[in-house]
Amino acid sequence: MSTQVRPGWLEKPKPVTQVAKVLALLVVVALVCVPFLVILSTSLASQREVVANGGWVLWPGEPTLQAYRDIFDGGIVTHALGVSAGVTVVGTLLSLACTVTLAYSLSRPGVLGGKPVLLLILFTFLFPPGMIPNFLLVKELGLLDSYASLILPVLINVFNLVVLRGFFQSIPEELFEAAKLDGASDLRVLWSIVLPLSKAALAVVGLFYAVAYWNSWFYASLFMESDHWPLQQVLRTYVVAGVGLTDTTTGEASVNAPQTIQMAVLVIATVPILLVYPFLQKYFTKGVLTGAIKS
Structure with a gap:
């Protein structure tokens, strides 16, 4: 035996x-x-x-908290923090809305022009526009030195779009057929059936968008004046150039060592993401595993 x-x-x-x-x-x-x-x-x-x-x-x-006092008393980092928070929240919501609607449209069979649009989107993924075309387009649209220039050029990420499209295609077709028999419109199906079943995938894509907007500095250096810089561009300027802070009310330079200022700004730029991630960790892990299994 x-x-x-x-x-x-x-x-x-x-x-x-x-x-x-x-x-x-x-x-x-x-x-x-x-x-x-x-x-x-x-x-x-x-x-x-x-x-x-x-x-x-x-x-x-x-x-001592002197470095943090100098940062928030100066007003530069405080304003940059507000800019980054606003761009991250508004940009993430707009990107999710546009990505979800476009991914849902491309995931449904028989959509008019769906395949050419998908090929065009994948073409932009393989051959992204360079810095000069981006700058010229933003300039022609009159978006220079506006917060819209930090959101619109990166409104839809092709990778996130493909991930959501694949997830929507994995939803059983019987659910869509049953909803159609009950007279539900496409918008109703998306809101009542697709989105509740896609919480894990939406959490993953939303976290990707939020981190990308929060960490973005390149477009700010191209399109924005220094008075409207987000936090990451201010951080890059302090760390790379090693400049100190200047109080906007007195005009006096900071007495702290530049290294303390740089590290304090780095902590302020890192902590928000560390605070948000634990609340999305459950959905993030589930979404990653679900995508790996279904692919």
Whole structure:
């Protein structure tokens, strides 16, 4: 009588293997957390500590919020933070609305002109427009130095569109037929059937859009004056150029070491995404796994 051999992944791991996994996990956690801890500690350190430690502080002996006070008192970062938040919220909602409606239209069989439109969209994915055509188009439309120039050129991402279209096509056709028999319009089907079944995919695509808008700085450098820059462009200017802050009311330069200002702005730019992600993690994980299985 033959005995069935259990697969290797079902066997209980050996103590040496468990220890190796724990050590590997600790190394990965350290590689992720230590840089962020250094950034946060440097932003909270005093000028004397930063200079004494060569520009970086692992744990501040004299924690201070002076760098953050200088940032918010100056008004530049505060305004940039509002610009980034507004562009991210409005841009994400508009992008989701346009992507969902277009993906739903292209996912339905028999749509007039659906295949040529899809090929045209995929062509833009393979051959994206360059910097000069983008600038000339935005200039001709009169959108220079307007917040619309940060949203309209990237309103629909082709990858997100293809992901949603594939997800909509995976919904059983019997649901659409039943809704049509009940007299539901296409808009009603989209709102009452498709969207409730696509929460996980919408969460993934929405997170992709939000992160892209929040981290965007390139279009701001092309189309926007410095008075209307979003946070990431301000951060890039401070970190790359190493400039300090100037108080908009007194005109006096910041007394803090430039490194503390740079790290404080970096913390402010990073924390919002870290706060939003835990609320979408469940849908994000489900959406990624569902897309992987259905593809």
